[in-house]
Amino acid sequence: MTDSPPAPAGRRPSRLYGPLLAFLITSGAFCAAWVARGTFPFGDTGRAVNDQANQYVPFHRALWDLVHGQAAGDLLFTWRGGFGQQFLSDYYTYLGNPFSWLAVLVPRAHVDLAVFALTPVTMGTAAALMTVYLGKLQPGPWWQRGVLGACYGLCGWALSDASYIPMWLWGLVALPLLGIAVEWCLEGRRWPGAALFVALAWYGNFYTAMMATMAACVLLGIRLATRDMTGPERLRALWRASTAAVTGVLLTLPLLLPSFLSSGAAQPTKAAAFDPVRLDVFLAGMLPATHLWGGRPRLYVASLGLILAGSFVFNTAIARKTRLVWAAATLLVAASFQFPPTQYLWHGLAVPNGNPYREAFVFSGMVVILAWLALANRPRPLHLALTAGLLVAATFALRHTDDFGGWTWPAVLGGGAVSLLALLLLSLAGKHRALVPVAAVLMVGVVFAESTAAAANADARRARERWAQPAVTSNQSITDHFEAVRGVDGWPAFRTDSGAPQTSYNDALALRAEGPQYYSSYLPQATYQALEPLGYGYKNDGRTFFGADNPVLDALFSIGARVRPGAAPNSWTASRLPAPPLVTVRSQPFTSPNPAASVYARQENALGATVYQVPRVTRGGTATEQAYGARCTPGSEAYWYSPALYGTAISASTRHRLEDRMTGVLKLGPVPASGRVDVTVRTKSRGHAPDHPIGCLDRTKLDAQIAHLTATGATSVRAGGHTIEAALPRGATGTAVFAMTDIPGWHCSAPLRGFHGLVAMDIPSDGGTLSCTFTPKGLTPGLAAATLALLALASAAARSLATALRRRRRA
Structure with missing residues (x-):
């Protein structure tokens, strides 16, 4: 041939x-x-199948924002989703x-x-x-x-x-x-x-x-x-x-x-062994x-x-x-x-x-x-x-x-x-x-x-x-949702959470929000280890995270605005929330007095204050209709957490859908004058709620801690494409905590220290300004290798061109 x-x-x-x-x-x-x-x-x-709706369309919308100068981030990093995540690998894989x-x-x-x-x-x-x-x-x-x-x-x-x-x-x-x-x-x-x-x-x-x-x-x-x-x-x-x-x-x-x-x-996944099909x-x-x-x-x-x-x-x-x-x-x-x-x-x-x-x-x-x-x-x-x-x-x-x-x-x-x-x-x-x-x-x-x-x-x-099942990726509801998020944008003074129900697993990217919602094959294990203990729902073995309408988590991650469904069908309303800045200060270590294994104690440890009452829970009912009861201070807000249950939680005549680990901390409502909190879970799963599924939030204490974190936190925060800089009050001492997970790639002006999976560092004696820059691991050696390859390519091209010119002259 x-x-x-x-x-x-x-x-x-x-x-x-x-x-x-x-x-x-x-x-x-x-x-x-x-x-x-x-x-x-x-x-x-509908046209969008599976990850086309959940990943590819949102990531292409993020690319549109990046090219048109409307992204919170750059090619290396995005502040939209997962409370800040690498973007270069996602770009290479999905775009x-x-x-x-x-x-x-x-x-x-x-x-x-x-x-x-x-x-x-x-x-x-x-x-x-x-x-x-x-x-x-x-x-x-x-x-x-x-x-x-x-x-x-x-x-x-x-x-x-x-x-x-x-x-x-x-x-x-x-x-x-x-x-x-x-x-x-x-x-x-x-x-x-x-x-x-x-x-x-x-x-x-x-x-x-x-x-x-x-x-x-x-x-x-x-x-x-x-x-x-x-x-x-x-x-x-x-x-x-x-x-x-x-x-x-x-x-x-x-x-x-x-x-x-x-x-x-x-975050690793549980891939099954290869099993060839029949001949x-x-x-x-x-x-x-x-x-x-x-x-x-x-x-x-x-x-x-x-x-x-x-x-x-x-x-x-x-x-x-x-x-x-x-x-x-x-x-x-x-x-x-x-x-x-x-x-x-x-x-x-x-x-x-x-x-x-x-x-x-x-x-x-x-x-x-x-x-x-x-x-x-x-x-x-x-x-x-x-x-x-x-x-x-x-x-x-x-x-x-x-x-x-x-x-x-x-x-x-x-x-x-x-x-x-x-x-x-x-x-x-x-x-x-x-x-x-x-x-x-x-x-x-x-x-x-x-x-x-x-x-x-x-x-x-x-x-x-x-x-x-094909999903819708554009309609009037999605457009209104997007406009509602834009209407309360305050980045980087605070974050905006696009709320639920979600249109896609990457709503934060698709709607220009800065909440925890993120779905990527590259979502770091460090992010999973930071967000899962705090009560955020997840899927895909921890490579997909969802939001949680919880004011303590909002305070931890500087969520100062949230979008929720409106009264009219397919409408959305936005509300402002009290929130500390993205960089706060903890003057001394804190350990919650509540049961250490509860999600509420873990939230308090990160927040630095006691804001929950975590009562002893009585259990009853059957395997398919489980009953839980507790007593809390009247007027406080009751929350529920049961990552092993799939079904329906009924409390005070209201129903809440449970989807095991996809459902994070869930708001039940105000505690009545009787102080009694009763929850019935109808489920076909074999699991049960954890030892302390109910927590009752004292909003007065939470508001006081938010005010304290705001007063002692950064006086100004500037976020670049893959950088963040915070000016601290004069004389600040203790630990500066950045409201972002400590993923590989952060390099800061002071040595990092462990703080519940978040980026944190001891405040230097001279205080002043702290900054962090994100650089993907492997980028520098990758650029060096590509430069050598480019030189080799240019040399070969020049040699080929010179040979061709000599042949033409001889001809």
């Missing part, structure tokens, strides 16, 4: 036809599926797809629509690049490459697994991008371009780029084995490829290294238009690609060695998905958390490559018919597999028949040229129609799963 010869100067624009066709088929089919289902923006059905920057070009109210558009744009780009890569493997008609490029862009992994995950979709782009880089290394040219392509692949998303890079190693091995090269040429190609890969990865190290270290410092389920995932439930493999491409790929091994126009190597490599890649050690290797030596087949696009890409090599070498009609028959037989044999897809038979029989007809017409085009446009229309049409049905089917079936 050889590379395509250079096109004459007058025909160079034709090089764009194939990629453009692939882009239009891919993005058009995906959008057509939206139209068919009446999905937003083509209907009222690395270069098309994410499209979100900053639209009005903020339409950022969610831009996020949805990332999917067809990225898939279309992947299809276009695959079209280019196929042409480098074997020359052939641009429209045929474009159709098969679209088969790749519309593979099962893209439609069923990653269609709502913009950063993962960049892996779909990375595979052909790295394939092109491999071909340049084999040709002995464009080394700087190859290194930049590696960097671009890793810039978009390191997780799927790692999988694409492993796939590129497979492609390199195949090409070294099948290409006509001498031994020294192979060694030089291997050297160019390895150095380009290292240089490209080093260019991304300012993002990659801090993210790696942030991951190590993140019949695995094979069913290769059938066109099949969406399997849950974490099952989605390996299919359109029937046209499957029929052509199946005919590859029969095509005698292709050298036997080439057929053997490509077919064996493709089978080994598929087998590696089922073998735990190699599966861990695909996932970076980590247990996959969620769908364990996240590298499935690699197999689909290799199937499309086989399809193109077969098509470019004119497969025989008999071989095509045989392959189509085998596809029907396989579908029949797998028809009883768990959740066998309802659209599989139409795709196999209908799409397969049209695909076979188009290929047969194409085989006759040598004698009847008029058949070429007919075959072209049929091939484009069948891929478009079959993929549209597959995408709509994947959306419809996925929406039936509880975790994937």
